[in-house]
Amino acid sequence: MDEVFKALEKQQVDYYLLDGQMSILEDYLDAYPEKKFELTKWVQTGRLFIGPWYTQTDELIVTGESIIRNLSLGMNLAKKLGGSQKIGYLPDSFGQGADMPKIYNGMDIHDAVFWRGLSADKTKSREFNWKSEDDSEVTVANIKDGYFVGVGLIYDDNATEVIETVVDGATIDDIVLPVGGDQRYVDYDLKERISFYNQQLMDKDTYLFESNYPKLFEDIEQYKNTLDNVSGEFISGSVSKIHRSIYSSRYDQKYLNDKVERRMIYQLEPLMAMADRVGIPYKKSLLDKIWKLIVRNQAHDSAGGCNSDKTNQIILERLREADQLSYSAVDYLTRKISESEKNKQSNDLTFFNTLPFPIQKDIEFKVSLKEKNFELFYENSKIPVDIWNVTKKYHGQIKRDESQYLDDDYYYVYDCSAQITIPALQWITLNIKPITDKTIEIVPAKDCDQIQDSHYQIKFHDGQLALLNLQTGKTIDNFLSIVDDGDEGDTYDYSPAYDNQVLDLNFSDSQVSCECGNLRQQLKIKGIWDLPKNLSERSLNQKTVQINYELQLVLDDSGLVKTHLLIDNQAEDHRMRVVIKSNTQLNNYSYSDTQFGYIKRPVVDPHLHDWQEIGWNEEPTAIFPMIHYANLHADGGSTTVYSKGIKEYQIDGQQFDRIALTLFRSVGFLGRPDLIRRPGVASGNQFTYIPTPDSQLKEQLHFKFAIGFDEKFNPVQAMETFQTYATSNPYYQVQTLNQFTNTLKYFVMHELDDQIESHPFFEIMTDNLIFSSLTESEDKSGWLVRIYNPNKFICDGNNVLILNKPCITSLTDFTGKIVKNLGEQRKVSMESFKPGEIKTIKINK
Structure with missing residues (x-):
């Protein structure tokens, strides 16, 4: 940085672009606060370009709200230092998401720069208009040969050859020659090299000069009407490596990132809004602190997990800190509200719904009581409860000699579940009535082989699971299985082993039990799989490693098969898929959600068999990213798999009738050369092997996903189903026996000065739109509610929200800037939603 300032001061360079991300500047100024004046000077004079990102985001496996927060954090920080360049600058992300034009336009960004992912099948031009289905649009400069291609200007004296490389594919006269590179110093001799090139190019009708991206796009604007119009995602390996199987590297990080994202968007932010309405001030600075930790891990390589072990350890620590901070904040608010409620009684049990639509679901919770039995009531109506386990606990002072413990210092913790109904963005309080004359009955575990609810019957037989759909009468044999194969790839890409062995892992020789409650039935399978220890054993058909697993399937009348798989991985260099x-059969396309919609993809890439002949950089195996769900549908049915942290799928089977989720990959190197799927030089570092033993993931791994079988695919229903399934409902019991129910229970807390009650806030009333986020506006004057239309057709904008009372409403951009006043409304209406359109509604306080 000091050298950049020096070069700007001495006019050795006219302009300098600082990588498009602000996190490095935040770190720099944290270490050297005295440099803020000089930094700001160069930004304000238009010679140093910063922003708009906090970190250069991944675009395919992180949520749309995360990307918006990333831009907001970056642009707000840049604003304090002189202002952000409004360029969607992502020169190295491993693919471009289809919804990025919407996101950019929502942040008042209308130009974009990227390198990877564009296929000649979409356009052969370097400059084009990138459009979304809602008519959002950005002008793109595609640097097909990389952000480092201009380094040839510094080191290569053959000007003609360098310029021919750069001009290839350009359709206009103004062409970008980026002189960049990872961790590259400023080039002090840039002016001399430009002069040297211009002397060689005098008769080539080409002239080089220093410039910047804002100026470039001003010049491109004159050609805008002549540029190609392109839409969709860009995940092709035709012009650069795209790493289309990086979505399964370092599953442990992806799982934790997904968990924290969901908690922030669907739990903590709405809960903060609910709390603010009863007197607990909204804490945006805390949210920003947590979001910074999260988006620091969402840069393309950080999200991908293609890093050294030391870097991945730092990423995990940041995610763990974000997990603890967000979890503690939810605990604090639920406790503060519960203990401040009007007419509060001991043992009251309060459940929260942080989504803007009512829920009715089977919720797991714990109850702590002195008594050996209890009943649960809501407004004098008894709620049926399933008790799955009871643990006797001691709450006196611990002593070395436990025989000194008094009987009166023991209590019971009940693991329960019950079907709870909660209105939109509200909480309800249930009353616990202790019973002293009758011991509680625990749902027994039985040696049986099937479970059933009103939707499905699942039966275990001969190591396989069969599912009977009670709505259609059709049975799917072996509907869920596990496949393991060798992985001779690296942290960037899966690649099958040269001497491979694919293993179909069934559930033979396992322990099977069932627990059947009033509302929930669950089937548990415990067993051991024998696997090759490493690639050497796999090539010799040896299996010396035993991997313990436990699979739990739950039916609870939700219309889903809820699944929890626990694996103790002790093998190396392998990929495991469910x-x-x-x-349905003979599907030609798969579907998965994007940030603000869904996308259709072929189950077989058209270039699967000629990719090497036409010069692509990696095999276009139909391995695809997913954020929350993957789907197959055709006439006669629809199957959707919802995931909590699994980010990769592929359509499998001879009939293309199977959705294969990559659970995890175990690999031992950052990069490897000459992979079957990616021949040639190693990714990451071409000159040395960098071992990553931590990326073998030899540890206990949890996988949570759910499966739904429907008659038709409905993207609104799919996302609402995911939100209901994947959003935990916070709860709190008013009691003093158990001081460790959450992270803050042990510590004392004041009640609010005034007693409070739950009141309606607002509710989404349409069946065609999806909730995206609820936050406070920057000026604290209102609430920003973001919703979107995931459909491919126009949706009505009438009576979208119903408020608890009439309020001044308006439409804003993603930052909260008002773009249209809607007036005072209780039933909020606006113009119709275009296909895929996102709208942010401000509700004044």
Whole structure:
């Protein structure tokens, strides 16, 4: 940085672009606060370009709200230092998401720069208009040969050859020659090299001069009407490596990132708004602190997990800190509200719904009581409860000699579940009535082989699971299975082993039990799989490693098969997938959610068999990213798999009737050369092997996903189902026996000065739109509610929200800047939603 300032001061360079991300500047100024004046000077004079990102985001496996927060954090920080360049600058992200034009336009960004992912099948031009289905649009400068291609200007004296490389594919006269590179110093001799090139190019009708991206796009604007119009995502390996199987590297990080994202968007932010309405001030600075920790891990390589072990350890620590901070904040608010409620009684049990639509679901919770039995009531109506386990606990002072413990210092913790109904963005309080004359009955575990609810019957037989759909009468045999194969790839890409062995892992020789409650039935399978220890054993057909697993399937009348798989991985260099058989066959396309919609993809890439002949950089295996769900549908049925942290799928089977989710990959190197799927030089570092033993993931791994079988695919229903399934409902019991129910229970807390009650806030009333986020506006004058239309058709904008009372409402951009006043409304209406359109509604306080 000091050298950049020096070069600007001495006019050795006219302009300098600082990588498009602000996190490095935040770190720099944290270490050297005295440099803020000089930094700001160069930004304000238009010679140093910063922003708009906090970190250069991944675009394919992180949520749309995370990307918006990333831009907001970056642009707000840049604003304090002289202002952000409004360029969607992502020169190295491993693919471009289809919804990025919407996101950019929502942040008042209308130009974009990227390198990877564009296929000649979409356009052969370097400059084009990138459009979304809602008519959002950005002008793109695609640097096909990389952000470092201009380094040839510094080191290569053959000007003609360098310029021919740069001009290839350009359709206009103003062409970008980026002189960049990872961790590259400023080039002090840039002016001399430009002069040297211009002397060689005098008769080539080409002239080089120093410039910047804002100026470039001003010049491109004159050609805008002549540029190609392109839409969709860019995840092709035709012009650069795209790493289309990086979505399964370092599953442990992806799982934790997904968990924290969901908690922030669907739990903590709405809960803060609910709390603010009863007197607990909204804490945006805390949210920003947590979001910074999260988005620091969402840069393309950080999200991908293609890092050294030391870097990945730092990423995990940041995610763990974000997990603890967000979890503690939820605990604090639920406790503060519960203990401040009007007419509060001991043992009251309060449940929260942080989504803007009512929920009715089977919720797991714990109750702590002195008594050996209890009943649960809501407004004098008894709520049926399933008790799955009871643990006797001691709450006196611990002593070395436990025989000194008094009987009166023991209590019971009940693991329960019950079907709870909660209105939109509200909480309800249930009353616990202790019973002293009758011991509680625990749902017994039985040696049986099937479970059932009103939707499905699941039966275990001969090591396989069969599912009977009670709505259609059709059975799917072996509907869920596990497949393991060798992985001779690296942290960037899966690649099958040269001497491979694919293993179909069934559930033979396992322990099977069932627990059948009033509302929930669950089937548990415990067993051991024998696997090759490493690639050497796999090539010799040896299996010396035993991997313990536990699979739990739950039916609870939700219309889903809820699944929790626990694996103790002790093998190396392998990939494990769960394969779900769908209720359709001969599918030509798969579907998965994007940040603000869904996308259709072919189950077989058209260039799968000629990719090497046409010069692509990696095999276009139909391995795809997913954020929350993957789907197969055709006439006669639809199968959707919802995931908590699994980010990769592929359509499998001879009939293309199976959705294969990559659970995890175990690999031992950052980069490897000459992979079957990616021949040639190693990624990451071409000159040395960098071992990553931590990326073998030899540890206990949890996988949570759910499966739904429907008659038709509905993207609104799919996302609402995911939100209901994947959003935990916070709860709190008013009691003093158990001081460790959450992270803050042990510590004392004041009640609010005034007693409070739950009141309606607002509710989404349409069946065609999806909730995205609820936050406070920057000026604290209102609430920003973001909703979107995931459909491919126009949706009505009438009566979208119903408020608890009439309020001044308006439409804003993503930052909260008002773009249209809607007036005072209780039933909030606006113009119709275009296909895929996102709208942010401000509700004045």
